[in-house]
Amino acid sequence: MESHVRGGTRWRRFAVVMVPSVAATAAIGVAIAQGALAASFSVSGQQFKVRADTLHGDGFEQYGALDVKQDGKYVPVAVSAFTDATIHGLCQSVVIPTPIGDVTLRLEAGKGSKAVTAHNLYIDLDQLDANATFNDINIGVAAGAKGQPGPGIKDKDLTDPGSFAQTAKSADLDNVQQTAWATSAGTFTLAGLSLKVHLGSGSGVECF
Secondary structure: OOOOOOOOEEOOOOOOOOOOOOOOOOOOOOOOOOOOOOOOOOEOOOOEEEEEEEEEEEEEEEEEEEEEEOOOOEEEEEEEEEEEEEEEOEEEEEEEEEOOEEEEEEEEEOOOOOOEEEEEEEEEEEEEEEEEEEEEEEEEEEOOOOOOOOOOOOOHHHOOOOOEEEEEEEEEEEEEEEEEEEEEEEEEEEOOOEEEEEEOOOOOOOOO
């Protein structure tokens, strides 16, 4: 698959306090063996929806960024990152326009006692609803400051060390609903994976 350069330009001032997101992989069903995701990419310009019953994340950080679409236009996002995350009741859906109408690709995993796990997880989102609890949170730290939890800022050659960020030792979220532009991870393990293609979109087909 061709790799494109991703626009990871950081916001100079990310002055709005955001909350972290739960994530699903944009490359559905693919687990990357180890380390941080090496390839950079431009986002498709198509958002996807993610729902989860619960998320526990260790090593959280969040900062503002601008993703770049294939046509060169920028999308403002909040990047939420976790060193390690455990997710239960995961659902991801994306609607794809086709000549025969909308087609929804829906993924589910981590049901019952099974869990979805991820390492070095990054989520580029623009909307999140959840109940959240943060442990040892620091709001307003300089992005990339040493000694903070989290997997580190992506695309370090593009970062602005003085910009606004927040970090926490851990975070717990439940009843999560989010829309995102991109997700990447060092490893992403989907226990009990179920992937289905549906003709149509909307309630009952998408995750929410």
